[in-house]
Amino acid sequence: MRRLLRRRLLLLPVTLLGVTLVTFLAIHLIPGDPAEVLAGGPLATPEAVEAMRTRLGLDRPLPVQYLSYLGRLLRGDLGVSLFTGRSVASEIGERFPASLELAAAALLLGLPVGTALGALAATRRDRLPDHLARVISLVGLSLPSFWLALLLVWLFAVKLGRLPFGGQLPPFTEVPRRTGLVVVDTLLAGDPGLTLEALRHLVLPAVTLAFVPIALTSRYTRAALAEELASPHVRTARAFGLPERVVVWRYAARNAMLPLVTLLGILLPALLGGAVLIEVVFSWPGLGTYLLLAIQSRDYAVVQAVTLLLAVLYVLASLLVDLSYGLLDPRVRERG
Amino acid sequence: MNDVVLEVEDLVVEFDTRPPVRAVRGVSFQVRRGERVGIVGESGCGKSVTAMALLGLVDPPGRIVSGSVRVAGVEVVGAPPRELRRLRGKEIAMVFQDPTTSLNPVFRVGRQIADVLAYHGWGDPRTRAARVVELLRRVGIPDPERRARAYPHELSGGMRQRVMIAMAIANEPAIVVADEPTTALDVTVEAQILLLLDELVERSRTAVVFISHDLRVVSEVCDRVLVFYAGRIVEEGDLAEVFAAPRHPYTRALLSLAFSGREARSSIPGAPPDLSRPLAGCPFAPRCDRRAERCDREPPLLGDGGHRFACWYEEAS
Numbered sequence: 203m204r205r206l207l208r209r210r211l212l213l214l215p216v217t218l219l220g221v222t223l224v225t226f227l228a229i230h231l232i233p234g235d236p237a238e239v240l241a242g243g244p245l246a247t248p249e250a251v252e253a254m255r256t257r258l259g260l261d262r263p264l265p266v267q268y269l270s271y272l273g274r275l276l277r278g279d280l281g282v283s284l285f286t287g288r289s290v291a292s293e294i295g296e297r298f299p300a301s302l303e304l305a306a307a308a309l310l311l312g313l314p315v316g317t318a319l320g321a322l323a324a325t326r327r328d329r330l331p332d333h334l335a336r337v338i339s340l341v342g343l344s345l346p347s348f349w350l351a352l353l354l355v356w357l358f359a360v361k362l363g364r365l366p367f368g369g370q371l372p373p374f375t376e377v378p379r380r381t382g383l384v385v386v387d388t389l390l391a392g393d394p395g396l397t398l399e400a401l402r403h404l405v406l407p408a409v410t411l412a413f414v415p416i417a418l419t420s421r422y423t424r425a426a427l428a429e430e431l432a433s434p435h436v437r438t439a440r441a442f443g444l445p446e447r448v449v450v451w452r453y454a455a456r457n458a459m460l461p462l463v464t465l466l467g468i469l470l471p472a473l474l475g476g477a478v479l480i481e482v483v484f485s486w487p488g489l490g491t492y493l494l495l496a497i498q499s500r501d502y503a504v505v506q507a508v509t510l511l512l513a514v515l516y517v518l519a520s521l522l523v524d525l526s527y528g529l530l531d532p533r534v535r536e537r538g
Numbered sequence: 539m540n541d542v543v544l545e546v547e548d549l550v551v552e553f554d555t556r557p558p559v560r561a562v563r564g565v566s567f568q569v570r571r572g573e574r575v576g577i578v579g580e581s582g583c584g585k586s587v588t589a590m591a592l593l594g595l596v597d598p599p600g601r602i603v604s605g606s607v608r609v610a611g612v613e614v615v616g617a618p619p620r621e622l623r624r625l626r627g628k629e630i631a632m633v634f635q636d637p638t639t640s641l642n643p644v645f646r647v648g649r650q651i652a653d654v655l656a657y658h659g660w661g662d663p664r665t666r667a668a669r670v671v672e673l674l675r676r677v678g679i680p681d682p683e684r685r686a687r688a689y690p691h692e693l694s695g696g697m698r699q700r701v702m703i704a705m706a707i708a709n710e711p712a713i714v715v716a717d718e719p720t721t722a723l724d725v726t727v728e729a730q731i732l733l734l735l736d737e738l739v740e741r742s743r744t745a746v747v748f749i750s751h752d753l754r755v756v757s758e759v760c761d762r763v764l765v766f767y768a769g770r771i772v773e774e775g776d777l778a779e780v781f782a783a784p785r786h787p788y789t790r791a792l793l794s795l796a797f798s799g800r801e802a803r804s805s806i807p808g809a810p811p812d813l814s815r816p817l818a819g820c821p822f823a824p825r826c827d828r829r830a831e832r833c834d835r836e837p838p839l840l841g842d843g844g845h846r847f848a849c850w851y852e853e854a855s
């Protein structure tokens with residue numbers, strides 16, 4: 203286990219370096235010219251564009267540019283938004299908590315529901331829970347998320363009028379910003395009424411976003427658990443008279459959990475960055491809307507920074523996955 | 539008669555596949571306390587399916603169609619799950635062929651044995667831990683305190699099978715069913731495991747149903763032998779008697795193969811019948827050199843008495 207840990211940690215800087223290289227190159231490979239955009243768009247004179255290019259350092263050789271990019275990253279400098287002129291790092295800092303709150307809510311909702319659904323489906327194959335799980339995962343994976351969002355908004359906000367939508371709090375309400383997580387901040391402000399409002403605003407976007415983790419975890423759980431339940435060691439457990447709940451939930455589930463952990467590592471970064479359309483539909487002030495606006499306006503620095511952030515989160519999440527694998531599976535722990 | 543710990547009557551097991559496969563076709567036998575009964579026969583003749591049916595554990599698409607299995611006087615066929623659970627691992631325990639996959643890879647072996655004790659209401663955690671160590675010592679595992687904390691992959695194949703056996707005898711069951719327990723092991727380890735099974739039976743008066751397609755192995759550990767063919771018993775009797783004077787042509791063929799001294803594992807010419815079809819006459823007829831006209835028409839019945847066999851030819855002689 204210790205060797206596994208050491209190897210993974212040693213590998214981490216290399217992976218991160220690779221990530222920075224990719225985000226750096228990607229911004230140079232995608233069409234469009236930041237110098238032109240910043241110099242005023244297609245109507246800018248060639249001289250103005252050239253001047254802007256020099257000012258941004260885009261006329262230097264790529265390796266030099268990359269090194270200075272790395273140097274800035276190391277100092278925590280993610281650049282300046284081409285449009286607002288503010289530091290990208292602080293803009294991300296403002297928007298990240300909203301995305302985190304949404305992603306966390308979707309996970310907290312999606313994981314238990316998805317696992318339970320998948321487990322029910324695996325233990326009652328071809329019966330009602332199984333069909334239900336199949337339909338839900340089909341919806342979650344094939345229906346475009348904004349469509350689902352609109353559907354839920356129409357049903358719960360418009361038709362039934364039970365839930366609010368749009369933003370994190372009712373209009374014209376504010377809460378002193380401490381953690382940036384609105385639910386937590388309202389609690390810290392000692393305003394439970396407002397916490398309730400924040401939660402009500404969270405429900406629809408979170409449920410919409412939760413369809414993805416529900417779909418994925420229920421599928422994984424169903425497949426993994428069904429496979430475990432057919433395995434020889436489960437046959438042994440049954441042959442020795444262990445109660446079915448112990449056989450399923452302890453003997454089979456422990457092994458079936460392993461792929462689920464991997465899934466978690468994929469899900470968290472995916473939920474953080476993948477909620478773009480959902481954030482837009484619900485006017486959620488998170489990274490998704492930020493990224494979308496940046497793309498629309500060719501704000502290269504922002505696109506680059508947000509992509510880098512998501513990639514780094516992805517790498518860290520996979521590291522955690524590998525480590526938890528080691529904790530859960532003695533065979534991996536051994537091999538180290 | 540109350541010495542009988544296992545009583546199987548006219549057991550029929552079918553797999554609802556397409557076409558349906560009738561894997562066990564009316565099997566009856568008894569096992570007495572402390573007796574060691576061997577089940578032999580070619581691959582696919584229904585040995586394992588019968589073994590699982592003894593625990594009431596035929597997995598779908600298989601099901602017990604009819605018949606009766608009584609373990610320690612309790613009917614298994616149609617018993618409620620709670621009753622089955624009480625029997626399994628307590629009155630009747632199973633040792634599987636492949637100890638590598640039959641143990642749970644993510645739990646320590648001591649814990650897996652302790653669970654078998656716990657769910658049959660044996661003692662409290664502390665006494666169970668002591669019992670686990672004692673069981674591991676009894677099955678010949680050196681340094682049992684340490685090995686109890688090992689995961690299956692940290693043990694050798696032979697050690698793992700010893701763990702399975704420890705698990706099987708944990709609750710001192712009336713019957714241990716061992717389905718080819720040494721097939722996955724090499725020859726020296728096989729000999730050790732057989733010796734171990736032998737000792738355990740001597741000491742505890744546990745009955746053993748020992749399944750193998752290796753007649754030499756069966757001859758070393760059993761008192762009585764059942765010869766399976768195409769889902770039926772075709773011959774049954776005391777080991778010495780059956781081996782010295784086999785009556786069924788199939789048994790004779792098996793024996794002459796096993797003791798011919800040939801190293802290469804050859805087999806009886808021809809193939810067993812298709813179990814998805816009804817059998818009109820003697821199932822062995824197509825491969826039998828004594829086959830007569832009657833053999834194709836009427837199925838020979840297993841006779842009565844200590845040495846039973848199902849063959850028209852022998853009955854007449």
Ligand SMILES: Nc1ncnc2c1ncn2[C@@H]1O[C@H](COP(=O)(O)OP(=O)(O)OP(=O)(O)O)[C@@H](O)[C@H]1O
Binds near residue numbers: 585
């Ligand atoms: N899950 C299953 N689905 C369909 N048929 C099955 C299944 N399991 C067993 N059978 C059928 O039952 C028959 C008996 O199988 P069984 O496993 O009892 O044979 P065996 O005597 O133990 O053979 P071996 O020596 O190879 O272990 C086989 O011929 C097979 O066709």
Ligand code: SF4
Binds near residue numbers: 824830850
């Ligand atoms: S009944 Fe006939 S075919 Fe069957 S084993 Fe006896 S002699 Fe052979």
Ligand SMILES: [Mg+2]
Binds near residue numbers: 585586587717
């Ligand atoms: Mg078998």
